[in-house]
Amino acid sequence: MVPTVLRHDPRLAHIGGGQGVAASTVRRWVLEVIALPAARARRLGQVSNRPARSGASVVLVDGTLIRTRRRTRRANRANYSGKHKQHGLVVLGVTDETGRLMWVSAVLPGRTADITASRRLRLRERVHTHGLSPAGIRGCHS
Structure with a gap:
């Protein structure tokens, strides 16, 4: 099942x-x-070490809306993305400079914008501790 x-x-x-x-x-x-x-999933701090050791200076951050069924009542409002005009959940992904996926965030309500999600997850601060700079989301870069 x-x-x-x-x-x-x-x-x-x-x-x-x-x-x-x-x-x-x-x-x-x-x-x-x-x-x-x-x-068992790796944490952002663990995966940020790898590109920093290889000499990379930038990681790419991008968010996407995963479509879901429409929920009822109050949950309906939280999962509705006005930008996409659909119901769903938002996830952020972090890739290295070559585009290889390193980390995916937990899901957030669909109404959450990518920049808001990145601020809420403190991506900039967490990536900066390893000497990397996030790129891809406006306002998230250093």
Whole structure:
């Protein structure tokens, strides 16, 4: 059930209902499976060391909106991106100078702008500690 939920994003009551499993149980299973790779993910400080050691001076920062289904009530407003006119979640990615993905942030509400997300995550300060400069988001550079 968990791979189906992660791949197709069906309603939890529908996916569990056919097997006699409550939606809350399916939600708990999904969260447990997501927590496993998240716990092993490298932190930004760890991945910033690699380009700094190789002599790089810049990392590229960019955000994207991952489309999601429309939520209900208040959650609906937080996940609506006025820029894209869609519901979704925002993630920021950090790449080295060649474009190789080094780090991806946790998801933020869809209404969050890239620059706001970078400020909230303190990307500039965290990357500067390793002698690198972020590029790609206006206002995030040094």
